[in-house]
Amino acid sequence: MGTIRLTTAQALVKFLNHQYIHADGEEFPFVEGVFNVFGHGNVLGIGQALEQDSGHLKVIQGKNEQGMAHAAIAYSKQKLRKKIFALTSSSGPGSANLTTAAATALANNIPVLLLPADTYATRQPDPVLQQVEQEHSMAITTNDALQPVSRYWDRVQRPEQLMSSLIRAFEVMTDPAKAGPATVCISQDVEGEAFDFDEEFFQKRIHYVDRPLPTERELQGAVEKIKASKKPLIVAGGGVKYSEAREALTAFSKEYDIPLAETQAGKSAVEHSFKNNLGGLGITGTRAANQAAQEADLVIGIGTRYTDFATSSKTVFDFKKAAFLNINVSRMQAYKLDAFQVVADARTTLEQLMPLLEGYKSQHGSSIQERKQEWTRERERLRSITFNRENFDPEIKGHFSQEIMNEYADTLGTEFPQTNALLTANQAVDEDAVVVCAAGSLPGDLQRLWETNTPNTYHLEYGYSCMGYEISGALGVKLAEPDKEVYAAVGDGSFLMLHSEFITSLQYHEKINILLFDNAGYGCINNLQMDHGGGSYHCEFRTANHDIVNIDYAKVAEGYGAKVYRANTEEELKAAIEDAKKQDCSTLIEMKVLPKTMTDGYKGSWWNLGVAEVSERESIQEAYAFKEKMLETAKKY
Numbered sequence: 051m052g053t054i055r056l057t058t059a060q061a062l063v064k065f066l067n068h069q070y071i072h073a074d075g076e077e078f079p080f081v082e083g084v085f086n087v088f089g090h091g092n093v094l095g096i097g098q099a100l101e102q103d104s105g106h107l108k109v110i111q112g113k114n115e116q117g118m119a120h121a122a123i124a125y126s127k128q129k130l131r132k133k134i135f136a137l138t139s140s141s142g143p144g145s146a147n148l149t150t151a152a153a154t155a156l157a158n159n160i161p162v163l164l165l166p167a168d169t170y171a172t173r174q175p176d177p178v179l180q181q182v183e184q185e186h187s188m189a190i191t192t193n194d195a196l197q198p199v200s201r202y203w204d205r206v207q208r209p210e211q212l213m214s215s216l217i218r219a220f221e222v223m224t225d226p227a228k229a230g231p232a233t234v235c236i237s238q239d240v241e242g243e244a245f246d247f248d249e250e251f252f253q254k255r256i257h258y259v260d261r262p263l264p265t266e267r268e269l270q271g272a273v274e275k276i277k278a279s280k281k282p283l284i285v286a287g288g289g290v291k292y293s294e295a296r297e298a299l300t301a302f303s304k305e306y307d308i309p310l311a312e313t314q315a316g317k318s319a320v321e322h323s324f325k326n327n328l329g330g331l332g333i334t335g336t337r338a339a340n341q342a343a344q345e346a347d348l349v350i351g352i353g354t355r356y357t358d359f360a361t362s363s364k365t366v367f368d369f370k371k372a373a374f375l376n377i378n379v380s381r382m383q384a385y386k387l388d389a390f391q392v393v394a395d396a397r398t399t400l401e402q403l404m405p406l407l408e409g410y411k412s413q414h415g416s417s418i419q420e421r422k423q424e425w426t427r428e429r430e431r432l433r434s435i436t437f438n439r440e441n442f443d444p445e446i447k448g449h450f451s452q453e454i455m456n457e458y459a460d461t462l463g464t465e466f467p468q469t470n471a472l473l474t475a476n477q478a479v480d481e482d483a484v485v486v487c488a489a490g491s492l493p494g495d496l497q498r499l500w501e502t503n504t505p506n507t508y509h510l511e512y513g514y515s516c517m518g519y520e521i522s523g524a525l526g527v528k529l530a531e532p533d534k535e536v537y538a539a540v541g542d543g544s545f546l547m548l549h550s551e552f553i554t555s556l557q558y559h560e561k562i563n564i565l566l567f568d569n570a571g572y573g574c575i576n577n578l579q580m581d582h583g584g585g586s587y588h589c590e591f592r593t594a595n596h597d598i599v600n601i602d603y604a605k606v607a608e609g610y611g612a613k614v615y616r617a618n619t620e621e622e623l624k625a626a627i628e629d630a631k632k633q634d635c636s637t638l639i640e641m642k643v644l645p646k647t648m649t650d651g652y653k654g655s656w657w658n659l660g661v662a663e664v665s666e667r668e669s670i671q672e673a674y675a676f677k678e679k680m681l682e683t684a685k686k687y
């Protein structure tokens with residue numbers, strides 16, 4: 051084979067066009083497209099290459115580097131990591147804006163290809179615009195800040211380096227055990243530099259995603275653990291989704307009568323209506339799941355990272371009696387909580403375990419169904435909360451006086467409790483609609499209350515819980531699921547932090563719907579500070595005169611060209627959602643909701659936080675003492 055003379059950027063684009071995934075007998079292109087915000091660092095290099103010949107790649111203009119990267123992450127997450135977007139940014143601030151998103155991808159194990167421009171390889175014009183000049187090193191650029199938040203990071207300062215660099219990047223992104231963001235920084239002069247690339251570099255490259263099998267020893271060990279247990283509990287994490295293990299997991303759970311609890315990443319791997327599904331586990335979990343966790347003598351963690359939210363900072367289980375069995379493609383994850391480790395694919399392991407457990411039944415008996423029914427009643431209660439101006443007792447108790455609650459009701463012109471609003475929305479959206487969320491009080495409400503019976507329609511970024519992911523993420527999900535209605539459930543704080551990609555959705559006619567829950571503040575953080583003995587300090591949105599800030603978000607979205615609705619009652623919300631379904635363009639439904647009306651924690655939902663050890667307030671001293679008490683029974687590592 052010969053060579054072909056291309057610029058580095060042209061070679062990059064050509065290579066991206068020839069990457070394929072092979073999974074479960076199917077083969078398809080791995081890179082769907084390229085998001086871009088062009089600046090002087092990439093427009094003449096990667097920009098020129100895309101303009102000349104982008105091949106099959108969709109080229110989408112982003113509005114904020116973090117936002118477009120969040121969209122790319124959401125696309126890949128929704129596609130179960132089998133397809134990605136790449137993205138190109140200019141150097142300096144463009145790459146700095148990618149840092150938060152790279153960390154989001156890393157914490158969630160999501161592959162995405164970041165291509166920030168770098169400073170000049172020749173150094174001739176140094177210092178160039180946007181170059182940070184470190185006194186102790188010429189070699190450091192803003193892009194170095196991406197190193198700790200990338201699974202793979204490289205700097206390309208000669209055209210031929212691109213070849214080895216990209217092959218490594220794709221190896222990392224397509225390995226389920228180490229999937230995450232790959233960052234390849236290309237010097238801006240090198241992007242346009244030409245080289246005689248070997249033609250074979252551009253041949254179709256297939257990345258095989260095989261299912262790692264459990265060993266005989268691992269299977270026997272797992273069988274022994276399960277057979278010895280009376281009250282096992284399955285914890286279904288994100289790995290269940292990525293392994294597409296729904297059928298295997300439900301069959302396994304049903305056959306051996308083992309209840310299952312979901313993490314944020316694992317929710318909707320299995321439908322809500324599945325009889326043994328007890329819902330969310332941990333800090334934002336259901337009473338049903340947390341009770342089953344307290345009782346468990348064996349926890350079968352499948353594809354879970356056991357974050358503090360899933361384990362209630364290692365207190366949701368009774369560690370004196372609970373043993374752990376972890377099934378995970380990542381050896382690092384499988385080691386957690388001193389578990390018996392099965393380092394293998396979830397679906398294959400469950401399929402192989404099935405026949406080996408014949409004759410086994412858990413001793414849960416009727417308790418699984420009783421707990422599920424009791425939770426359904428609690429959910430009903432949360433749907434029908436009514437505000438009143440005399441003696442309203444919100445879910446989050448003892449923080450705001452009636453006077454303050456009335457002030458919110460008057461200023462925002464609403465009596466709508468958040469739980470009622472969310473449950474109304476859940477009922478009104480299509481059965482296969484996808485909900486996207488990341489931060490604030492909504493992830494807790496969603497994990498407890500949102501019911502879906504269509505797999506992979508609950509999309510929570512709760513590894514990094516990054517405000518601003520919600521709307522950008524909804525765009526990524528829409529690109530992945532063009533035939534479904536996609537809803538970003540977002541608080542006012544998150545909306546204010548980042549909603550630039552809402553405009554991108556309008557621009558490209560990729561319809562998304564924003565469900566905006568405006569409680570005029572950082573509600574969940576206000577709850578945290580007041581729950582731990584503090585006052586209400588800088589978490590409500592108030593003016594210098596202490597007036598509540600009341601923003602007309604609907605008007606803002608109208609200005610962008612979206613179809614907007616204002617819905618402060620159940621009837622208005624139902625009507626808005628129905629009408630929004632008929633629209634072709636993106637929509638925003640603004641709901642003014644009362645503070646303190648989100649769900650509260652249930653027993654077993656303790657969170658270990660950095661409470662002040664010394665304080666002038668008795669209430670904070672009490673909070674610290676409570677933390678010390680909780681740590682007595684928590685697992686220490």
Ligand SMILES: Cc1ncc(C[n+]2csc(CCOP(=O)(O)OP(=O)(O)O)c2C)c(N)n1
Nearest residue numbers: 490491515517541542543544571572573574
């Ligand atoms: C980028 C980022 N900054 C800060 C935080 C910390 N944080 C978590 S939730 C939150 C407030 C969220 O407010 P809002 O979106 O209005 O939701 P609410 O809690 O009021 O429902 C903050 C500041 C975060 N998660 N992400």
Ligand SMILES: O=C1C[C@@H](O)[C@H](O)[C@@H](O)C1=O
Nearest residue numbers: 488489490491493515574
């Ligand atoms: O600090 C936080 C508190 C959580 O309740 C919230 O969901 C999350 O976004 C966060 O960062």
Ligand SMILES: [Mg+2]
Nearest residue numbers: 541542571573
């Ligand atoms: Mg808020």
